[in-house]
Amino acid sequence: YTILFWGNKVVHKDQFYLSERQVFGRIQTVTLIPGDGIGPEISTAVMKIFEAAKAPIQWEERNVTAIKGPGGRWMIPPEAKESMNKNKIGLKGPLKTPIAAGHPSMNLLLRKTFDLYANVRPCVSIEGYKTPYTDVDLVTIRENTEGEYSGIEHLIVDGVVQSIKLITEDASRRIAEYAFEYARNNQRTSVTAVHKANIMRMSDGLFLRKCREVAENFKDVKFTEMYLDTVCLNMVQDPSHFDVLVMPNLYGDILSDLCAGLIGGLGVTPSGNIGANGVAIFESVHGTAPDIAGKDLANPTALLLSAVMMLRHMGLHGHAKKIETACFDTIRDEKVLTKDLGGNAKCSEFTADICRRVQDMD
Amino acid sequence: MHTTVMMAALTKALKPILGRHLGNTAKGQIIPPPAKYGGRHTVALIPGDGIGPELLNHVRELFRFSCVPVDFEVVHVNSSSTSEDDINNAIMAIRRNGVALKGNIETNHTMPPNHKSRNNLLRTSLDLFANMMHCQSLPGVQTRHKNIDIIIIRENTEGEYSSLEHESVPGVVESLKIITRNNSLRIADYAFKLAREKGRRRVTAVHKANIMKLADGLFLQCCKEVASGYPDIEFDSMIVDNTTMQLVSKPQQFDVMLMPNLYGNVVSNVCAGLVGGPGLVPGANYGRDYAVFETATRNTGKSIANRNIANPTAMLLASCLMLDHLKLHDYANMIRGAILTTMNETRLHTADIGGQGTTSEVVQSIMRIIQSGGPLTTEI
Secondary structure, three states: OOEEEEOOEEEEHHHOOOOOOOOOOOOEEEEEEOOOOOHHHHHHHHHHHHHHOOOOEEEEEOOOOOEEOOOOOEEOOHHHHHHHHHHOEEEEOOOOOOOOOOOOOHHHHHHHHHOEEEEEEEEEOOOOOOOOOOOOEEEEEEEOOOEEEEEEEEEEEOOEEEEEEEEEHHHHHHHHHHHHHHHHHOOOOEEEEEEOOOOOHHHHHHHHHHHHHHHHOOOOOEEEEEEHHHHHHHHHHOHHHOOEEEEOHHHHHHHHHHHHHHHOOHHHOEEEEEEHHHOEEEEEOOOOOHHHOOOOOOOOHHHHHHHHHHHHHOOOHHHHHHHHHHHHHHHHHOOOOOHHHOOOOOHHHHHHHHHHHHHHOO | OHHHHHHHHHHHHHHHHHHHHHHHHHHOOOOOOOOEEOOEEEEEEEOOOOOHHHHHHHHHHHHHHOOOOEEEEEOOOOOOOOOOHHHHHHHHHHHHHOEEEEOOOOOOOOOOOOOOOHHHHHHHHOOOOEEEEEEEOOOOOOOOOOOOEEEEEEEOOOEHHHOOEEEEEOOEEEEEEEEEHHHHHHHHHHHHHHHHHOOOOEEEEEEOOOOOOOHHHHHHHHHHHHHHOOOOOEEEEEEHHHHHHHHHHOHHHOOEEEEOHHHHHHHHHHHHHHHOOOOOOEEEEEOOOOEEEEEOOOOOOHHHOOOOOOOOHHHHHHHHHHHHHOOOHHHHHHHHHHHHHHHHHHOOOEHHHOOOEOHHHHHHHHHHHHHHHOOOOOOO
């Protein structure tokens, strides 16, 4: 028999996976940012599961703690930036924002550095993790650069503050295009623009106009518009009506967290940030949980599902399906669950169970 | 570039400080006396669009049947006309009567920006600064969450709804969110007074001050200042995205919630959805001198208009709130009791809460309960 080289390992020909479109030897490198608190342990868990699934991913670990660059401006370390620009795909754990460090939020810095304009959060009900809502299957796509979070505020007179919400044509068109392309690539049937144009006529009106224009080029995807309050009202009564939602920054923030709450919270919600120039960073959106850091109690589900999202983004659908199914099976079985999911297993046990299921699938 | 914007914001901010009287006499208007003749009150009625007219007809029918001493002055507002005469007439009627009951007036958002939302115009002209909504789980309605009892107080005049927008460069639109110290103190004061009056334990301020540091920061600071004057009531704050997440998982933890305009819109709709939908919750808008009552989620309901399937509960409960405001407590309690009996005991529900009753059947049932329990009424 033939001996092949897969990366730097020697494997038997029959063990070689030909199920992917990837030509053999093509392992993709992904920048891994473990983060703080429980970040390192959940990153290790994800790496273990990926190894068990034999995913063609090689990890490059980097640290993104802000440093002061020349000129006094805070920036992310050049090695991290270089690595991201080279690999284009990143996976990030939770980052803490120290209060007195003087530098802005790390997430904000990353967003600005790589122009991460779209935040995508697919929310699917997890069987086995009971919430009052059982039939959620929607995606929120949020414009991430402007809108209400532009940070432009002024004190006009003592006691009167004005905060500016900025909506531009380019950003609105870009996010609308991404939303429709996402819908097309992931076999979603409709895209709904969420707005408040009855009150904010010009700004949300501009956003809506751009969405309508882009919808013209994507006739295979149904386009609807809905007021923010109507969406909120209907979402808590019957979330099955919604498919893909696209919206400006603030509404996106509120709605994506609302949808995360419907499926069980930030501990099980994946999230991806898409940037210009093909950069994409997938992350877990929960906090660093310093009280359980280092105690092997963390739940790696959020980071794992984000990593699965990443695999899908890279076209590795087979591996993505395998890992996702294993994860959902473990949760549905309810035998080995971490504390926040209602069980009392350790993180390593949970991870081991998923790895076992992944390996059994082969 | 910013001077005109600043002036607009300045005028807006100083209006409540200058006071209604100064503002009015400056324009040469006389303030009419409140309308109460011969023991009967007159209330302005604005039918609005969609399901508004039919529901308000039911309210009138019910009031006539129960011999409630309230007369309605009906003012129609045509939502498709571009002139502001209609809405100004309505505002004048409300100034004359002091109290109004209204349906939602539709806003066509494809019209140009100078065509403002009529509802918003009404709220800001009359300075109805507080929107109050009481969400309670009703035992007869099937919902995913039980035992919800939240009072939501929302600042009604400023914030993101200032309608101050401009296109500084083609393709770039700026919309201003104004937060003033006076309005924030005023709404916080209202919230704490109401909490104390109703015996509530805790007030939660909802904000996004980690991102909008100056604007929501000012709001939060004002709330904290007012809270220090009410040591018997606990005060805490929560960021709006966390709030929505908590609301869909554990809504029972909230007591009284206080927030600026836009977050109020989101949170009130989420809460209305949690207790059973837009057809069940009434809302009230209070100003210093006026009060306007309507459904809490302000839906026009175009798709269900004139089909006799709309849920009249929200509008009828709003009319009870109005009767309470007019100090006609006996009538208010009688009608409210009949509505809740129909909802919880008779279980006659309309389609939006999973039943098959029509609007008129529900109203008939309420009238029957009032007749069987109470004083002389007219013929059904």
